Amino acid sequence: MTSHPHATSRFCMQCGRGLSERVPRGDTMPRLVCDGCGFVHYLNPRPVAGTIPVREDGALLLVRRAIEPRLGFWVFPGGFMDVGETAEEAAARETREEANLEVDDLTLLGVYTRTHAGVVVVVYEARALGDGSAGSETSEIGWYAPDAIPWDELAFDTTHWALEAWLGKRGLERPRG
Ligand SMILES: [Zn+2]
Numbered sequence: 796m797t798s799h800p801h802a803t804s805r806f807c808m809q810c811g812r813g814l815s816e817r818v819p820r821g822d823t824m825p826r827l828v829c830d831g832c833g834f835v836h837y838l839n840p841r842p843v844a845g846t847i848p849v850r851e852d853g854a855l856l857l858v859r860r861a862i863e864p865r866l867g868f869w870v871f872p873g874g875f876m877d878v879g880e881t882a883e884e885a886a887a888r889e890t891r892e893e894a895n896l897e898v899d900d901l902t903l904l905g906v907y908t909r910t911h912a913g914v915v916v917v918v919y920e921a922r923a924l925g926d927g928s929a930g931s932e933t934s935e936i937g938w939y940a941p942d943a944i945p946w947d948e949l950a951f952d953t954t955h956w957a958l959e960a961w962l963g964k965r966g967l968e969r970p971r972g
Contacts, residue, residue: 802827802838809834840908843916844885845873847961848898848923854938855961856923858893860950861934868950869937871918871957872896882917894936896927905960907953918957920964941967 805814812831819826819835827836848856848871857869872893876885883901890898898921907916929935939945941962946969949955959969 802836807831807834808836838913840913840915842876842882842885843873843914844876844882844889844919845871845916845957846886846890846898846901846919846921847871847904847957848890848894848896848921848927850923850926850938854940855944855958856894856896856927857937857939857945858929858933859935859937860932861929862932865950867934867948869945869948870950870954872933873916873918883919886917886919886921890921891930893930893933894927895930896936897924898922899924904964905957907956909951909953916953916957918953918960920961941965942970944969946970 802814806812807814807829810829810832812829814827814836815830816825817828818824819828827838850856856872858872859869860866872890873886874889876882880888886901887898890896900922901919904918904920907918909916927936944958949958962969
């Protein structure tokens with residue numbers, strides 16, 4: 796049996812027996828290995844895609860989370876990719892779902908790894924085609940000028956990193972203090 800923090804199951808997906816954490820022959824890292832059939836269960840991070848939509852007046856869009864984790868905090872629209880869509884398509888779809896907003900002209904802003912959460916977050920800057928409104932998983936939306944970003948109410952470290960990168964592209968810095 797295993798208590799690996801990122802394991803989605805304690806049982807083998809091939810034969811249903813228990814899993815143990817050990818280094819398979821020829822490997823260098825501990826893996827989840829089936830005690831019965833020896834099948835190796837590799838744990839790979841999941842990709843998340845999102846956008847920072849920017850309006851013609853230079854304001855950027857954030858959404859306030861209506862779900863855990865970090866309920867009530869602000870984040871850019873984003874979520875887990877589905878099989879069959881590109882990262883750009885996933886980012887645009889999540890923006891449509893969470894902010895009722897269409898975007899285009901997506902350009903890569905950054906790729907951020909949250910090692911403990913097991914996710915890789917791909918963030919695009921995008922052109923907003925409208926003003927949007929609160930969508931699923933969102934209690935409200937907000938358009939923020941670069942000097943009005945609510946730094947103390949951001950949801951995740953990736954939110955901080957992406958917004959700092961967005962400011963950096965404009966030669967701006969996060970306010971001190
Ligand atoms: Zn097995």
